[in-house]
Structures are given as C-alpha cells and as structure tokens.
Amino acid sequence: MDTPEGPKSLDKSTFLEGGEAIFVQTDVADSKQVSRLVQTAVDAFGGLHILFNNAGIGHSEVRSTDLSEEEWDRVINVNLKGVFLGIKYAVPVMKQCGGGAIVNTSSLLGIKGKKYESAYNASKAGVILLTKNAALEYGKFNIRVNAIAPGVIDTNIITPWKQDERKWPIISKANALGRIGTPEEVANAVLFLASDEASFITGATLSVDGGGLTF
Structure with a gap:
C-alpha cells in the first residue's frame, strides 16, 4: 500500500473479507520507519x-552506464x-511468537534479466539470495522465508506498456499461457507460501509468471 489510495483500498478489502487492518505509511528504506511499522x-x-515484503520501484529504461547513481541507490x-530491514525487525518478534512466515517479492527479471533494467534486475536477484540466506539462518526458529x-501482472505499473501498440502485443503474450497475470493470482501464491499448507517449504522462489521462464 504505497499509493495515496492505499488507506481506501485497505478499508475496502478488509471490509469485504471481514478482517481487521491498519494502515501505516512507511518508507521501507528507512530503518526507523520500518522498526516503527513492526512495533505498530x-x-x-x-x-x-x-511478513510480506512487497514494496518495489523501477527506474528509467537506460543502459547501465547511463543510469544515475541516485536512481541506482533509490x-x-x-x-x-x-x-x-523488514526481515531485520520482524524476525526477533517472530522468534518470540514461536515462528512465522516471510514472503519476499522478487521478479521474473531477477532470474532472467532484461536490457535497460540493471538496478531493478540486480535488486530483485538480490532478494532471491537474501531469501535463501534468511531461510538458512532462521529455520531453526520455525521461521520460513520464501x-x-x-512476471507481467495487470497493475497500474504496466499502463504505459499497454499504450505501446508495437511492443504490447509481444509483451502481453511472452509466456507459455499467452496472457498477463492478475493481482489475485499473485496474492494466491503469497497466501499459499504464508500458510501452513507450505509448512515444509522454505528458501524457495515461486515463479508466478505464466511460464515466462520458458521464453
């Protein structure tokens, strides 16, 4: 929930599901804010x-040598x-609670890469190795990390892609199923990994890409 519509979306979704939730605006790159989020x-x-680490951003589509240091760092x-930081502050609490499940959002591009996306690809590849490392370190505390x-999911982020009449027909079908995914399909994967149904799964990366890795 990193948009101005976040609180409204949260209220609507929890109302429909009969759940309880709070909204805490947080810069996930700020240690103090993440610590406050967990404590809240x-x-x-x-x-x-x-814990679901899902915040992410992209950058200008340029060659690696043309990307500014400021964009890279951000x-x-x-x-x-x-x-x-999410893992850093959540794990001590999970240990006190007797265990837990962490799900981190990587990307298809963190596995196979793509031109002009160097910082994004590197960050998402790093998430995969960080996930494996945390799984090894905290499994003994009954904490699973996946x-x-x-792949390409139908969210606001891809709106500019849809407007490209030349590239969009190719992008939208660049997987084995020949279509883009939905947010609900991604959410189902997260719910599975966070649930007891995945109790013997840790250190894994689940591709939700319609077979994008086959292309």
Whole structure:
C-alpha cells in the first residue's frame, strides 16, 4: 500500500473479507520507519506471524552506464534494503511468537534479466539470495522465508506498456499461457507460501509468471 489510495483500498478489502487492518505509511528504506511499522503491528495485534515484503520501484529504461547513481541507490534501497530491514525487525518478534512466515517479492527479471533494467534486475536477484540466506539462518526458529517472482501482472505499473501498440502485443503474450497475470493470482501464491499448507517449504522462489521462464 504505497499509493495515496492505499488507506481506501485497505478499508475496502478488509471490509469485504471481514478482517481487521491498519494502515501505516512507511518508507521501507528507512530503518526507523520500518522498526516503527513492526512495533505498530505488534501493539495492534499482539504479535507478528507473517511478513510480506512487497514494496518495489523501477527506474528509467537506460543502459547501465547511463543510469544515475541516485536512481541506482533509490532502487536498491527500496527493493533490496527494504526487504533486509523488514526481515531485520520482524524476525526477533517472530522468534518470540514461536515462528512465522516471510514472503519476499522478487521478479521474473531477477532470474532472467532484461536490457535497460540493471538496478531493478540486480535488486530483485538480490532478494532471491537474501531469501535463501534468511531461510538458512532462521529455520531453526520455525521461521520460513520464501519469495515469489511475478512476471507481467495487470497493475497500474504496466499502463504505459499497454499504450505501446508495437511492443504490447509481444509483451502481453511472452509466456507459455499467452496472457498477463492478475493481482489475485499473485496474492494466491503469497497466501499459499504464508500458510501452513507450505509448512515444509522454505528458501524457495515461486515463479508466478505464466511460464515466462520458458521464453
């Protein structure tokens, strides 16, 4: 929930599902804010058993040597450091709670790469290795750590792609299923990895890409 519409979306989704939630605006690249976020969740709900590190940003589509250091740092700080900070502050609480599940959002591009996306690709590849590392370190505390690697998903981020009449027909079908994914399909993968149904899965990266890795 990193948009101005975040609180409204949260209220609507929790109302429909009959759940309870709070909205805490947070810069995931800021250590103090992430620490506050975790503590707010603990204070509100009495503990922490599931962490979903999902914040992410992209950057200008340029060659690596043309990307500014400022853009590089911002992407790495949000996409990779943000996951690190989430783990850093959530794990101690999960240990006190007897365990938990962490799901980190990587990307198809963190596995196969793509031209002109150097910082994004590097950050998402880093998430995969950070996920494996955390799984090794905290498994003995009954904390599972997994990642998802979405392909092209129908969100606001891809709106500019849809307007490219030349590229969009290719991008939208660049996987085995020949279509883009939905946010609900990604959410189902996250729910699975966070649930007891995945109790013997840790250190894994689940591709949610319609077979994008086959292309």
